[in-house]
Amino acid sequence: MIRTETSTNTPAGFTLLELIVVIMILTIGMGLLVPQFTSGIFANEKKVFLRRLHAALQEARNTALLTSRPAYLTFNIHTGSGNEYFFIVQDNNDDISAKLPKKIYVPDYIDVVNIITTQQPHATSGEITFIFLPNGLNSSGIINCKDGDSYFHITIKPFARMEIASGKLLL
Numbered sequence: 001m002i003r004t005e006t007s008t009n010t011p012a013g014f015t016l017l018e019l020i021v022v023i024m025i026l027t028i029g030m031g032l033l034v035p036q037f038t039s040g041i042f043a044n045e046k047k048v049f050l051r052r053l054h055a056a057l058q059e060a061r062n063t064a065l066l067t068s069r070p071a072y073l074t075f076n077i078h079t080g081s082g083n084e085y086f087f088i089v090q091d092n093n094d095d096i097s098a099k100l101p102k103k104i105y106v107p108d109y110i111d112v113v114n115i116i117t118t119q120q121p122h123a124t125s126g127e128i129t130f131i132f133l134p135n136g137l138n139s140s141g142i143i144n145c146k147d148g149d150s151y152f153h154i155t156i157k158p159f160a161r162m163e164i165a166s167g168k169l170l171l
Helices: 015-069
Strands: 072-076 087-092 110-117 123-132 139-147 150-157 161-166
Touching: 015 072, 015 123, 015 161, 072 110, 087 139, 087 150, 110 123
Parallel strands: none
Antiparallel strands: 072 087, 072 123, 110 139, 139 150, 150 161
16 A cells, blocks of 8 residues: 655645735725715715604694694703704693603704704704694795705795705805
8 A cells, every 4th residue: 555645845824914904895895885874874864864753744634623722832952062953842721731842963073054944044053832723724934954065955835845955055
């Protein structure tokens, strides 16, 4: 029986050059994917905020219709502070409904620049209120917002309709 010997001089593993190439490829790939991923997250948060605002408009309108009493959607804004929120209050005289309203906060990266209503033509801070009447009508207005470097505005129309547009500030 003849024995053949195999050489054990072949290296096991990867060379330093191969590891560096793989790390560079992964770094370039992550550099391309991370900005797209994070911008998608902010876009989703913006959509969630707009959906919550639309739901609050509908809730205020429905509350006024069902109770035959006015309801109010109030914005508390402090431009640039990041502590902006809105809430719904119903015009009730009984103590049972005197509970604190649920605050819905505006995301930190969205800044409410100003709100224009018929009652308050150019409000940049404080409480701004949209009124919803028992007959289904509501006060209209424009909410100007800043999202990073771009502006968008939310137009609130009668019957709690809402339109969103990008571009310049509306004054």
